Amino acid sequence: MNGLRMAALALVILGTARGATNGQESAARSYALGGVERPATIAVRVAYATIEVTGADRDDVLLQVTPIVPEGASPTDAAILAGTSFVSPVVDGNLMRIDSPDNTQPLRLELQVPRAVNLELQSSNGGRITVRDVEGALSIENSNAGVTFERVAGSALVATSNGSIVGEFVSLTPGAPMSFATSNGAIDVTFPPDLRADLLLETDNDGFTSDFPVDAGEQGAGEPLPRGRRRFTGRVNGGGPLLRMQTENAPIFLRRGGGH
């Protein structure tokens, strides 16, 4: 009898679980953005999260939150995770916030957003943050994981640690300074061929590689630096807004793409 009861209980749990066993998808939900000013801003601050944002032809935001269930977890645990709301998005006019900085459950957040959007993404100890196909101002903070952005138009501030920053701009916001910083990870960014920038690069013996001709400026005019550290200034295409890149124990690549 006990065995039958257990089997029945398991069937009920499995029947009500929304397929969140071992990282399977949970239900996605749509959020309408208010206000009239565009682009809207989407701010995500969730610890222990892998975040993927993709621009699409839509006016709302589609959010899917999947708890990452440890291997070997019981169906009961998986069902409990599936039924738990770990984040509570709030929309206030043209600002959407997903705020859970004290979260401890590993999550995968997948967002489909309007193509024209400003993003403020922050996580730690989760996984890579990835952004694709958007146009706007990106501000991304991560730690112990990398950051990737693909086919982005606009500008970016990106910082992480123990992870690489890999990205591609198809076009840039005129006059916008940008900054990329990591430790123990390469910075590898592709820019459109009409990049104009004043470079400030900080790296160590690994140095940097540039597809763009760089006019070297004054090199740290007498300022003391630890052995092996280098601070390099220069100009690309006559100069422009500041492009700052800082890493250590890894190289910096400025690549020239095909543009937009």
Added chain:
Amino acid sequence: MTHDHGCTECGVADLLMWRSGDADASLRDRVGAHLEVCAVCRATLAEFDVGCDSYATVPLPALDPERYARMLRRATLASPARPAWPWRIAALLVLAFGGGVVATMLLLPGDGTPRPLVASLRQGTPHERLRAAVTSAVEAAPPQELLAALLDALRSDPSTNVRLAALDALRGRPLTPRQGQLLVDAFADQTHPLLRKSLIELYVAQEVREAVPLLRAVLDGDSDASVRNRARWALEALS
């Protein structure tokens, strides 16, 4: 409307509107982008900056009374009182250029309203804060209010990149002993190892000897080996 201050692309009235925070988005963007490439306009803006002792707005870390008293004595000796007459000179210059509305704003008694760079550093979006810190780095003579905002950004800005830009803007600036101590106290607010190491490099570059006790503690106890190595280098450089 253009005014002969040496730049034909941007008039004084536009600069002052931008500076006051009353510019619309179009003007704000245009002037902001222009300031990055025009030293003449930056110099014109600097002439209208008025020093003010807004250091009282910087929250002080908890200190024991004796140490606080010593710090105040050093700060008083290092910082002579600023005269009020630059307000009048700035107002006369604006009147001479015919900016009546802006002149009225300058003649009003100071009420601590932040200037655009300071306001952007404290309240802007991440990109506005980065732009403000980057622009601050090329200010020839940043007012105390701006230095205070940069120190605040170093301690509490949510963006690692804005903090790094604030460090850049502070590099090479003459600092009062009080500001030097705030720079030392800022170390405790840095969780990113890049920031801890960059700040240690700044202590050496600025010869902040007040940092020596901190560096000894970092050498003994920081969890990151590369930060400890940087502290060792800094102690040798400052000795």
